[in-house]
Amino acid sequence: MNIVLIFLITIFSVSLFFYGKSKTKTISIKDNIKLNALPKFYGYYLVLWCSIPALVFLLIWSLFEPVIIKSIIIETAANQGAIFSDKNEANLIYEKIKAIHLGTYFGDIDSILKESALAYAKFINLFTNSKVVLIFGIIIASVIYSLKKIKNNNKARDDVEVILKGLLFVSSLIAILTTLGIIFSLLFESIKFFSVINIFDYLFGTNWSPQRAFVRDASSITAAEFEELKDAFGFIPLIAGTSFIAFIAMLVAVPIGLFSGIYMAEYASIKVRRISKPIIEILAGIPTVVYGFFAALTVGPFFRQVGENLGLTVSSESALAAGLIMGIMIIPYVSSLSDDVINSVPQSLRDGSYAVGATKSETIKQVVIPAALPGIIGSVLLAVSRAIGETMIVVMAAGLAANLTINPLESTTTITTQIVMILVGDQEFDSPKTQSAFALGLTLFIATLILNYIAQRAVKKYREKYD
Amino acid sequence: MSNVKIKSKNLNVYYGDKQALFDVNLDLNEKEVTALIGPSGCGKSTFIRCINRMNDVIDICKVTGNIEMDGININDKDLDVVSLRERVGMVFQKPNPFPKSIYDNISYGPKIHGKGETKSELDQIVENSLKKSALWEEVKDRLDEPGTSLSGGQQQRLCIARAISVNPEVILMDEPCSALDPIATAKIEELIDELKKTYTIVIVTHSMAQAVRVSQKTGFFHLGKLIEVGKTEKIFKNPDNKMTQDYITGRFG
Numbered sequence: 001m002n003i004v005l006i007f008l009i010t011i012f013s014v015s016l017f018f019y020g021k022s023k024t025k026t027i028s029i030k031d032n033i034k035l036n037a038l039p040k041f042y043g044y045y046l047v048l049w050c051s052i053p054a055l056v057f058l059l060i061w062s063l064f065e066p067v068i069i070k071s072i073i074i075e076t077a078a079n080q081g082a083i084f085s086d087k088n089e090a091n092l093i094y095e096k097i098k099a100i101h102l103g104t105y106f107g108d109i110d111s112i113l114k115e116s117a118l119a120y121a122k123f124i125n126l127f128t129n130s131k132v133v134l135i136f137g138i139i140i141a142s143v144i145y146s147l148k149k150i151k152n153n154n155k156a157r158d159d160v161e162v163i164l165k166g167l168l169f170v171s172s173l174i175a176i177l178t179t180l181g182i183i184f185s186l187l188f189e190s191i192k193f194f195s196v197i198n199i200f201d202y203l204f205g206t207n208w209s210p211q212r213a214f215v216r217d218a219s220s221i222t223a224a225e226f227e228e229l230k231d232a233f234g235f236i237p238l239i240a241g242t243s244f245i246a247f248i249a250m251l252v253a254v255p256i257g258l259f260s261g262i263y264m265a266e267y268a269s270i271k272v273r274r275i276s277k278p279i280i281e282i283l284a285g286i287p288t289v290v291y292g293f294f295a296a297l298t299v300g301p302f303f304r305q306v307g308e309n310l311g312l313t314v315s316s317e318s319a320l321a322a323g324l325i326m327g328i329m330i331i332p333y334v335s336s337l338s339d340d341v342i343n344s345v346p347q348s349l350r351d352g353s354y355a356v357g358a359t360k361s362e363t364i365k366q367v368v369i370p371a372a373l374p375g376i377i378g379s380v381l382l383a384v385s386r387a388i389g390e391t392m393i394v395v396m397a398a399g400l401a402a403n404l405t406i407n408p409l410e411s412t413t414t415i416t417t418q419i420v421m422i423l424v425g426d427q428e429f430d431s432p433k434t435q436s437a438f439a440l441g442l443t444l445f446i447a448t449l450i451l452n453y454i455a456q457r458a459v460k461k462y463r464e465k466y467d
Numbered sequence: 468m469s470n471v472k473i474k475s476k477n478l479n480v481y482y483g484d485k486q487a488l489f490d491v492n493l494d495l496n497e498k499e500v501t502a503l504i505g506p507s508g509c510g511k512s513t514f515i516r517c518i519n520r521m522n523d524v525i526d527i528c529k530v531t532g533n534i535e536m537d538g539i540n541i542n543d544k545d546l547d548v549v550s551l552r553e554r555v556g557m558v559f560q561k562p563n564p565f566p567k568s569i570y571d572n573i574s575y576g577p578k579i580h581g582k583g584e585t586k587s588e589l590d591q592i593v594e595n596s597l598k599k600s601a602l603w604e605e606v607k608d609r610l611d612e613p614g615t616s617l618s619g620g621q622q623q624r625l626c627i628a629r630a631i632s633v634n635p636e637v638i639l640m641d642e643p644c645s646a647l648d649p650i651a652t653a654k655i656e657e658l659i660d661e662l663k664k665t666y667t668i669v670i671v672t673h674s675m676a677q678a679v680r681v682s683q684k685t686g687f688f689h690l691g692k693l694i695e696v697g698k699t700e701k702i703f704k705n706p707d708n709k710m711t712q713d714y715i716t717g718r719f720g
Contacts, residue, residue, distance in 0.1 A: 267524070348563035352626065354524060354575035355559075356633055357552035368577065407614050 001128055001384050002062060005135060009054050012139065013047040020046035024150060037157035045156040048163045048397060049146035061131055069123050070094055077116040186445060189438030196432045197233050202439065205234020208402035208413075210422060210433040233436050235443065237402040241319070241412040245398060246387040248323025249330055253387075256327075256378055257334025264335065265342035266364055277336075284332040285448045288392040295325035295397035307409060315399070320408040323400035326390055330383045337382065341375030342368060374458045381455035384446045391416035472497040472637065472667045473518060478532035478542075480522065487513045490532075495637075500668045502525050502682035502699065504550035504675065505714070507699065509688040511671040517637040518669065519555040520548050525541055536637070556630030560642040564614030565630075569606050572614040572625055573597065576633040588634055592632055595617035598667075599656050620651025631666070638662065640670040644662060644677065656681050675715055679703055687711045690691045 021043040028035045035042075074090050077097065084090045092115075099105035100117040109117075145463050150156070196201070209232050260280065264273055300321040307314030353363040369376070390437070391414075399411030399422055422437040473495040477701050480488040482553055488510045495501050503511040511524070520541070522528040533540045553576075564572050573593045574583070583589035593610070597603040602624045606617070614625050623643060630638055640659075644652040659668060659681045678685050678698060686696040689707075695708045706712050713719055 058538075253630065346562060346563070348559060349565060351521065351524070351557075351559060352563040352629070353575070354521065355519060355552060355557035356579065356629060357549045358579050359549060362579055369563050432604075 001131075002058065005058060005132070006055070009051055009058075009139070012053045014045040016050050017043035019043075020150060028152070036114070036155045037160075041156040041160050041321060042150050044160045045148050045150065045154075048160065050139055052163070053142045054135050057138055058131075058135060058445075061134075065127055068119070068126065072123060073097055073116060076119045077112060080112045080113045080115050082116070095292050115404060122342075126299055162458045166420050183445070186438050186442045190433050190442045193432055193435035193439045197229065197436070198438075201230050202233050202235050202436075204236065205231055205235045206404055207231050207234040208237045208418070210418075210436050216379040233432070235438075235440075237404040237413045238413065238418055238440070239443075240404055240406075241398075241402065242388055242414040242416075244406065244408075245319050245323045245326065245394060246384060248389075249320060249326035249387045250384060252324055252327025253330035253334050253383055257331045257383070258338050258376065260331070261335040261338035261342060262364060262369075264339045266360070266368070277339075280332050280335055283329065284336075285332070286329070288329065288390060289396075290398035291329050292392040295321050295393055299325055300397055303409075312409060314409040316412045317397060317399035318409050319398050319405075319412045322332075322394050325397060325409070326387055326393050327394065329390070330386055333383045333386060334379055338372070338376045338377030341372045341379065344375075345371045374461045378455045378459035381451050381458065385387065387453040387457070388414075388444070388451070389448060391415060392418055395420060415440050419444075471495070472498045472536065475514075475517070476533040476535070478514070478517060478530070478534060480510070480517065480531075481529045482525070483527040487691050488517075489691045493693055493696060495667060495669060496684060497667050498663055500663050500667070500670060500682040501684045501686065502678035503671045504687050504693075505668065505688035506671070506676050506719070507673075509692040511688050512641050514688070515557075515641060515669050515671055517542070518637065518639055519552050519557055519602040520546075521557065521674050523548060528711070548615065549580075551611065553633050554635050555637040555639060556635035557639040557698060558567040558623070558626050558630050558641065558643045561646050562619060564615060564617070564625050565623050566615055568611045569609040569614050569625065572605065573628050573632045576629060578632055582633065585679070599631055600624045601661075602628055618651070620647050620654060621676060623647060623651065623655060624658065627662075628656075631662070635666065637667045637669070638707075642671050642673060645673065652677070657658045675703070687714060689714070 021039045023192075024035060024042040025041045027033070028039075058169055077093055082093055084093055093116075094115060096105060096107070097116045097120050100109060101120050138247060169219060196335060212274050264277060264280075267435045268276065296317070300316050300318060301319060303321055304314045304316045349367050349371060350363055353367045358366070394417045398417070400413050400417060401411050402418070403410055405412060419437045419440050422440075427434045470604075471494045475491050475493045478491040478493075479486065479490055489595070490512060491510075500501070503514065505511050513671050515680075516522045517530055517534055518536075518541070523528055531540055532542065536540045540546075565575065566573070570593055573596050574589050577583045577589060577592050583592045594603060594607075597606065602621060605621060606612075606625075614622065617625060627638075627643075647655065654675065659670065662668060670681060682699045684696065685699045685702040686701065687694045687706075687709060687710075694701065695706055695711045697707075702711060703715055706715065
């Protein structure tokens, strides 16, 4: 029904556009008056007036209709003599009634249910009809209003601008509200988690084994269970693993990315640049899961083989393999960003350096790189936050065991990997194990936020330099 | 009559297919200021960029012919560009101090050429260069502040100090005052007068008045050709060529 309504509103608006356009034209010719705006603005004006009030009404109606019908139906069922002790049972009965109405219910139907189902059908019908009537009423009212305005040769251009500004504002508001929503959902679940697990035990614990925490109800934990839980959620091994793998990745990505960026910006001829830059950027287009199985199936076993030949014990899932591949994945970010930054260093600085007799490499080392440094730091920090957030490669190549180790040949794990592990499969939503995922998410979010902030500050500082 | 320091012979410059200079033959006298005038795009800057081989930086640029400095062709492929640029400094149109401290801006060149091995030697070079460029009194107490924090005129004098820090023989100036206000311009011109005692100076300028004020010799370029060259006084009072006459009286350009 809603789709049909939206479709009708659209068709109606589009035809009004052409109507408004030609109507104002004829008015202006017939009465020989100067229009306050181009005819097409009157068209837009009609379109906006015809569609926005109706669509907004439809949206609000659709949000509240199910809630209102539900409360009415549950009340009717209760009046009929249905017995339910709490909200869950009431919900169950409501779902049954709905299923009967749709003809998908196959259990026993008693008289209460039957009556309620009939009532449900009646209400649905009533609501739908009134919705259609109201929407058409709104459309007619707003179209009459706007046509009247047009006849008076109103300042349609200004009105259209105001309405468009409003639309753009609403769009950005939605983006901001979504962000806030995500933050709050993380926050509230994390607070539940921290009400069971002490925040200091979480932040400074050195043992991560959340599978131990299969407690059915967080409120009824015994003292013994609590002791057990207390040291199951130590964050240290995860942050250590995360930083360790990110560190290995940066060890690979920063030199290679930076040097290739310098080559692209300073040495490569236009021809070479045109061919090789897209090739490097293809690296950024490869899905991380592909990197993941490359790391897990090719690089990991290769390292183990080499390690065995050298007489070392190398786990086939190792921090080294994951970090290395992650580093390769990040190269294009560092390279492309530092290329841009180096390119934006003014040529006049290079000229000044050449003019006192510096060679190309001296100029790059002593003038170009220092001038571009804040921007390069920015690009590296963005790459770091990318590395910290990366999941797939680690899941596949570094393993899941939360070892607190600095041996790159052992398996280790990261925050994101653990979040995946915790939330895969069936979950108890009350268990601290599940809630710990939100706490991890919040921690990760804060960490990346800080890094991004620093990166942006660095980039901003750079921008001020030459203006 | 002073000695000829630099002598260009049949100098041609091409940017890709486009020829920018046609058979330029021009002598620059030692310890004298030579001004190059002419409408935009006439090849004045291209010419002075040949003297320190700055055109090497541009891939598509090709230079043929000879430029002799003290009798040696500096347009030779085998010539060491680094030591050439040590002898021929350059000041650009827009002040371009490095985003480093004032001190580091000056010490950059000497360090690259291995001059001033000890800190006190470097300090001396920095002080001398700044004194020669008449900036010392203004900045001596804040040598560690960034060069970009100075005013436009001060920045340009800093760039002049940077150019003379490696103790060159020739200084090329590519419209050094075009981004400056009249007061800063007057200071730079005063400075040029002072510097010509030590250095051979070539200055590209769009201001006739400036050419008259600072130079002893003037060359007029038009569309890549050197139309007329001679003593500044003669060029501005009694040029041989009609085109020169028209240009300096503002009839075109």
